[in-house]
Amino acid sequence: MPFSSPAPFFMRHLFPIGRHSAFVTRHDAIRSAAALAALLGAGFAEIGLRAQPPETAARADKSNYTLLAPTPKELMRELSTDRPDQTESPYTVDAGHFQVEMDFLNFTSDRDTSAGTDVRTRDLVVAPVNLKVGLLNHVDFQLMVDPYVRTKTEDRNARTSEAASGFGDIVTRLKVNLWGNDGGSTAFAIMPFVKWPLSSSAVRNGETEGGVIFVLGYELPGGWGSAVMTEVDFVSDGLGGHDTEFLNSITFAHDIAKNLGGYIELVAVTGNAPGFRWQGQLDFGLTYAVSADTQLDLGCNFGITRSAPDYQPFIGLSRRF
Numbered sequence: 001m002p003f004s005s006p007a008p009f010f011m012r013h014l015f016p017i018g019r020h021s022a023f024v025t026r027h028d029a030i031r032s033a034a035a036l037a038a039l040l041g042a043g044f045a046e047i048g049l050r051a052q053p054p055e056t057a058a059r060a061d062k063s064n065y066t067l068l069a070p071t072p073k074e075l076m077r078e079l080s081t082d083r084p085d086q087t088e089s090p091y092t093v094d095a096g097h098f099q100v101e102m103d104f105l106n107f108t109s110d111r112d113t114s115a116g117t118d119v120r121t122r123d124l125v126v127a128p129v130n131l132k133v134g135l136l137n138h139v140d141f142q143l144m145v146d147p148y149v150r151t152k153t154e155d156r157n158a159r160t161s162e163a164a165s166g167f168g169d170i171v172t173r174l175k176v177n178l179w180g181n182d183g184g185s186t187a188f189a190i191m192p193f194v195k196w197p198l199s200s201s202a203v204r205n206g207e208t209e210g211g212v213i214f215v216l217g218y219e220l221p222g223g224w225g226s227a228v229m230t231e232v233d234f235v236s237d238g239l240g241g242h243d244t245e246f247l248n249s250i251t252f253a254h255d256i257a258k259n260l261g262g263y264i265e266l267v268a269v270t271g272n273a274p275g276f277r278w279q280g281q282l283d284f285g286l287t288y289a290v291s292a293d294t295q296l297d298l299g300c301n302f303g304i305t306r307s308a309p310d311y312q313p314f315i316g317l318s319r320r321f
Contacts, residue, residue: 076097077094083103085251086301087251090187090189090217092140092189100129101318106313107124117155123151124151127148130143143171150203164201165202169195173191186218191214193210210234228249233245233246233247243271243272250265265285281304293321295317295319298313
């Protein structure tokens with residue numbers, strides 16, 4: 001992730017697929033098939049049109065631009081996304097502009113053999129989307145929806161199986177960049193979020209949950225970019241109260257080839273709930289800049305502790321308007 005201008009193009013694209021609480025998949029919004037086709041068509045039509053924002057963008061005073069008075073195209077920042085890694089980006093969407101970040105598919109597999117059990121869980125989330133809009137030069141609003149979730153649990157000892165599916169959760173977030181949005185070697189943002197209490201179902205707990213995210217991005221020598229994040233989640237304990245979970249992550253990114261970048265990330269989750277076991281993940285992924293406003297990505301998160309999901313592959317798209 002670049003923090004000065006000029007900088008490697010891919011780095012502003014790496015810092016993301018938000019998930020909330022103990023490696024849950026990122027929350028995103030519903031798009032119809034027609035809308036998705038239009039999104040892809042617009043993106044691929046721009047292949048080869050990669051452009052860098054002018055140097056004046058970092059020096060310009062953009063404090064007067066708002067949702068109703070959009071930032072001019074020539075003053076917009078490079079595309080920055082909150083995906084595909086779990087570490088968020090400290091950058092916001094330019095005022096008056098929109099951004100869509102989504103997984104086509106997100107799959108999670110886990111097998112628990114602790115204490116003599118043998119339980120396998122598989123979760124599939126289809127087209128989770130994060131819809132963003134820039135409110136001010138340093139503030140954006142995000143709506144995240146899981147339109148379709150399917151979960152299947154198999155108890156191999158008992159030879160039983162249960163499956164459920166349906167509409168998932170809705171989360172809203174507000175990202176506030178405190179410095180570095182338009183230049184500098186570091187950038188920092190704070191992002192409170194709320195999961196709304198939809199009616200409970202087999203794939204929703206029906207409880208209000210939320211938290212706050214702190215993310216610091218910084219440039220490193222040799223063309224590397226890095227970011228560290230701390231997330232505090234207030235998670236329902238099922239008894240009318242909330243437990244606290246802490247997610248900490250660090251990610252490193254670098255160019256691989258023209259328009260192609262890669263990252264490696266380490267994530268750890270701890271919590272104060274009785275019997276909570278810390279979870280660790282090692283994540284890898286690639287990003288491809290189709291154009292200045294469109295990015296494709298894919299990757300996989302791997303559990304490195306027994307309590308974490310075994311693996312979580314994904315493939316996705318980001319598009320700015």
